[in-house]
Amino acid sequence: MADGGGTGERPELPDRGKPIGRRVVLSVLALGAVGVATGRSISDTLAKIAEHDPTGVLNVLPFGANFRYYSVTGSVPVADPATYRLGVTGLVDTERQYSLTDLAALPQTDIVADFQCVTGWRVPDVPWSGVRLSTILAASGVKAQAKALRFVSFDGTYTESLTLDQARDPDMIVALRMLNGPVTHDHGGPVRLYAAPMYGYKSIKWLSEIQVVDRVEPGYWEGFGYAIDGWVGASNGRNDAPTR
Known part of the structure; x- marks a missing residue:
């Protein structure tokens, strides 16, 4: 890497x-x-x-196949859908604060894909719906010095990252719906990231802010040895694992 x-x-x-x-x-x-x-x-x-x-x-x-629920903080406050905001900040032409209504008004993308956890369990053929990251980035305008995104959870601890190239993959979405309904609190709602081609730890739950930054800042689990590039099938998700 x-x-x-x-x-x-x-x-x-x-x-x-x-x-x-x-x-x-x-x-x-x-x-x-x-x-x-x-x-x-x-x-x-x-x-x-x-x-x-x-x-x-x-x-x-x-x-x-069943989802397992993880939190690195033990408990996470429940967001009020009426007051929830998703911030887009940093190296952009226009910083934005999106309500759920604002996000729902943007073009929506439907994906049916597996959710693969790095610990070994997998839930096949999960229906997801939301806004492509590329759409959100285009709406704010990305400055020339920008290289990556840093994602922040409102749990107060969890962060994740993608390069700009990765973020513009069409299968990277800010998910508003999964399993044919709104994203529940246990699943990371009201809004979470779904990085379809990557292991689940890259799909940050309880998303509160997307920061456009000038370099990749390793996320929470990367500090414990997880791969920064979490492509499913490229490795077992660990930095010390050989790629194929």
Whole structure:
């Protein structure tokens, strides 16, 4: 990765890959096997637990594709849809503050794509809808010295980044809807990023600000060794992993 700032190029890969989580607890695996053998009751219970499992130990159990909910702060305030604003700031010709109504009035893009977590679980064929990042950037105008975007969550801690080239990929959207409804609070609503060709940690939840900056600023998980370029299938999402 040149200068630690990302290549900006989307790899052309026939298969986006599926990293395998390593945190396996044998007792939990045994319980999952019982669920398969005895019917749906235990498996359904495990699925509900897994939706709020921050450890990843339930990811390998055979109870179907389910979202797991993560927060790096423990709790996140719920945004009032009436007063929510998405800021576009930094190296732009015109800084903006978008309400939900403003965002809904912009051209909308629909995407059906997988959500792939770097810990190994995947939810296939998720319907998403929102505004392309390229549309938002064009509306504000990007100054010549701009090189990247920095995304800020209203959880007060989480940040992420994309190069300008990555941000202009047509599958990068500011999502207002997912799973055929508004983005819920647990899923990062009222507005989140969906970076379709990248691992889930790049799709920042509870989005509050898009800062246009002059260099890539590594996000929250990059500080713990995650790859700045989080293309699914290019690696297992770790900086120490070989690319293919």
